Amino acid sequence: MKFSLKTLLGAAGIALGLATSAASAADIPDELRIGYQKYGTLVILKERGVLEERFADRGIKVRWTEFPAGPQMLEALNVGSVDFGTVGETPPVFAQAADADLVYVAHQPPAPTAEAIIVHKDSPIKTVADLKGKRVALNKGSNVHFLLVRALEDAGLSIRDIRPAYLPPADARAAFERGSVDAWVIWDPFLAAAEDALEARTLRNGSGLVNNHEFYIAARPLAEKYPHIVKEIVEELQELDRWAIDNPRAIAKTLAPSTGLAEDVIYVAATRANYGARYLSDEVIEQQQTIADTFSDLKLIPKKLDIPSVVWKP
Incomplete structure (x- = not known):
């Protein structure tokens, strides 16, 4: 059976079009x-x-x-x-x-100021060094985990010198409100909310410690x-x-x-x-x-x- 050049080119065009369409769909x-x-x-x-x-x-x-x-x-x-x-x-x-x-x-x-270690407004804790032996709430593996590590190092302490309470933000706030933890390491907007509603005091934010x-x-x-x-x-x-x-x-x-x-x-x-x-x-x-x-x-x-x-x- 013989095919004209026009027929062959037409068939090739159809095949190329189908291939292009398939490639596009896969893309x-x-x-x-x-x-x-x-x-x-x-x-x-x-x-x-x-x-x-x-x-x-x-x-x-x-x-x-x-x-x-x-x-x-x-x-x-x-x-x-x-x-x-x-x-x-x-x-x-x-x-x-x-x-x-x-x-x-x-x-x-x-955005180093968008995360911080906070305490209650009337807390006797005045410096990061005062956190030694204290219970500190944070979300394990979150951005504030590194802030806490760096802040403790800067104060001559390590993560082993505190008692971490690994809690997600909602649970951490509840623990902070009822006084089950001495400090909370948290990011915005939870940080801004705690400052507003609980009058929380910033012990240390990320400035000079982390980039966040x-x-x-x-x-x-x-x-x-x-x-x-x-x-x-x-x-x-x-x-x-x-x-x-x-x-x-x-x-x-x-x-x-x-x-x-x-x-x-x-x-x-x-x-x-x-x-x-x-x-x-x-x-x-x-x-x-x-x-x-x-x-x-x-x-x-x-x-x-x-x-x-x-x-x-x-």
């Missing part, structure tokens, strides 16, 4: 699963619906899941139920030590298979941050309903945050390596970590 995920906490840039992104709008024409569904803190969110990422999320400095260290298949994607600028970066973390399979999708998420975060820098009142209005806190409380937290998502520099990678080495030396994680090996290169 996008069916669903993007994002983990978020009650407070932060991802909540604003969720409320604005910009990711849904951006990915709608490609049929990518965006599913949002709320978590009480970073460690719980990264546990979900580790078992494959979350693709992307935001956490503080310490949760990804603990997650990597537990062999979570994650990568650091981007970070926000330092917020990190955007992705499951490695998402970042490696769909790098363009990850880049688009970062682009939307950068666009959001450009707006957020000059609009703390608008941030407060947006986030107050999701947190259940007064707008004035969220406004205080928003002014202590820092905006401007960017990819990780060598300096930031080195800072994360220092945190990982610190926890390894203290035997709080079971092994040494190599932070550069889990940094995504866009």
